[in-house]
Amino acid sequence: MNAPLPPKPPARADRVGLLQYLRLFRRDILSAQxxxxxxAWMAEFRTPFFRSYLLNQPDLVDLVLKERPDDFPKSDRISEGLRPLLGNSVFLTNGETWKRQRRIIDPAFEGGRLRATFPAIWAAAEAAVARLPQGEVEIEAxxxxxxxxVIFRTLFSVPIEDQTAQSVFHGFRAYQRTQPLVNLAAFLPFPRFMPRFMPRGFAKSTKRAARDIRTLIARMTEKRVAEIAAGQAPDDLATKILTMHDPQTGQGFSPDEMVDQVAIFFLAGHETSASALAWAIYLLALYPEWQTRIAHEARALEGGCDFAVLSQLPVTRDVFRETLRLYPPVPMMVREATRPERFRDRVIKRGAQLVISPFHIHRHTRLWDNPDEFDPTRWEKxxxxxxxxxxxxxxxxxxxxxxxxxxGVVLLAMLARAYRFDLIEGRAPPRPVAHLTLRAANGIWLNITQR
Structure with missing residues (x-):
């Protein structure tokens, strides 16, 4: 009997009318395709008002992302729903502003910083093992x-139990569920005066939630600035970033700018990691032979917190890589052409929206062998x-x-060493949908028992 395929969003009919497409898009951007x-190597979406293009061809993807990224900046439209929370963060900026921000941020993640943050990751993983309930559990939560x-321990040296950290966490969870990955304004660039198809009061409530979250982050940032001034700050990522300076200008982030960056660190780092780990655990339940292999391999963790243990977890690493292939946390990205181009004999006008979809590229039938199958061995040398x-x-x-x-590797190994994850008989498989990250429409429910 063949192994089941991992869940995949259903595809729509090849041709649908514009209004039907918009209805499908509002429900789920992935199953609307x-x-x-x-x-396909490239697809064009045309209406009487605009054209958008999805790029799968590797050389075109490389051109947009690697070779000429300045000619294809992030679309300003994608920030419409995120700007109240993320401000002028590195996730939303382009050009010289973005380059300055990366010059300050990147050194915090270079060299030995991974080794330096490893104890905090380890402690968070131990806490997750101790906290995990048994029985039928919604694993995404x-x-x-x-x-x-992990984010709070590595960024601010406080566990999630910290009162302010708890408030930020719950605020972010509520916020992300209200936000689509790409709103209609970004993917379908209607004129700005057209309605955004949002529920009554949505914009006001979103702005209020964003303001509350930013107030909490500002409180933590202000406290850290004072600790740095007094010489009492811990050596974590927040301290590192607040004390870094742009090598070209000598300037660092102001407290207000730091709030923007912390917001995206939390949103990007927390949301993407949570999504990937949830799908990885589900795949272990779907393929118990791989779960057994990871649980056996994870015995290497019994020696305690040691960065070198990562080299002893190759199976766990390959399973996590394969999870990211099947369920990339950010399944679509939108760029904008700043000048006319010609792609595959099509004229791309200035201002056209270019969509790069890791979800489609990672499952592309001309790029991968058996693309819909879960096969961690494809990562072997x-x-x-x-x-x-x-x-x-x-x-x-x-x-x-x-x-x-x-x-991802440490959390997955520690959890699989301590618990067994099984599918719940009679429960339908989770259906992937795109919120800010790739999530399951009704959560991922598993039966958890202690090993």
Whole structure:
């Protein structure tokens, strides 16, 4: 009997009318796309008002993300729902502002910083093991809690139990569920005067929630600035970033700018890690033979907190990589053409929206062997692989990509060593949908028992 395939969003009919497409889009951007996108090199979406293009062809993806990123900046439209929370953070900026921010942020994640933050990741993983309930459990809520704990311990040296950390965590969880990955204004660039198809009062409530979260982050940042001035600050990521200076200008982040950056560190680092870990645990339940292998391999953790243990977890690492291939936390990215281009004999006008979808690229039938199958062995040395961009690519690649890989591997290994995860008989498989990250429509429910 063949192993089941991991859940995948259903594709729509190849041709639908504009209004029907908009209704499908509002419900779920992934299932609103036709199946042919998993085979096509490029797709054009045209209406009487605009054209958008989805790019799967590797050389075009490289051109946009790696070779000429300044010619294809992030679309300003994508920030419409996020600006109240993220302000002028590195996730939303372009050009010289973005370059300045990366010059300050990147050194905090370079060199030995991963080794320096490893004890905090380890402590958060131990806390997650101790906190995990047994029985029928919605696992996304648990991985969200664990990932938030990692962020607060590594960023501000406080556990999730800290009162302010708890308030930020619950505020972010509520906020992310209200936000689509890409709103209609970003993917379908209607004129700005057109309605955004949001519920009554949505914009006001979103702004209020964002303001409350930013107030809490500002409180933590102000406290850290005072600790730095008094020479009493812990050597964590917040201290590192607040004390870094742009090598070109000699200037660092102001407290207000730091609030913007902390907001995106939490949103990006917490949300993406929680999503990936939840899907990884689900895949272990779906494929128990891999779960057994990881549980056996995770005995290496019994020696205690040691950064070198990562080299003894190759199976766990390959399972996590394969999870990121099947369920990239940010399944679509939107860029904008700043000048006319010609892609595959199509004229791309200035201002056109260019969509790069890791979800489709990672499952592309012309780029991967058996793309819909869960096969961690494809990451073994020498095996052919297709384009892989769970953290984007090029200059705008996620600065915390290495951090996320360490966190994911350690948490997955520790949890699999302590617990067994099984599917719940009679419960339908989770359906992937795109919120700010790739989540399950009704959560991921598993039966958890202690080993």
């Amino acid at each position: 036709p199946a042919r996108l998993y085979h 648990q991985t969200s809690h664990a990932a938030a704990d 020498g095996r052919r692989r297709g384009p892989y961009l769970p953290f984007s690519a090029g200059p705008r690649i996620c600065t915390g990509a290495g951090f996320a890989m360490v966190e």
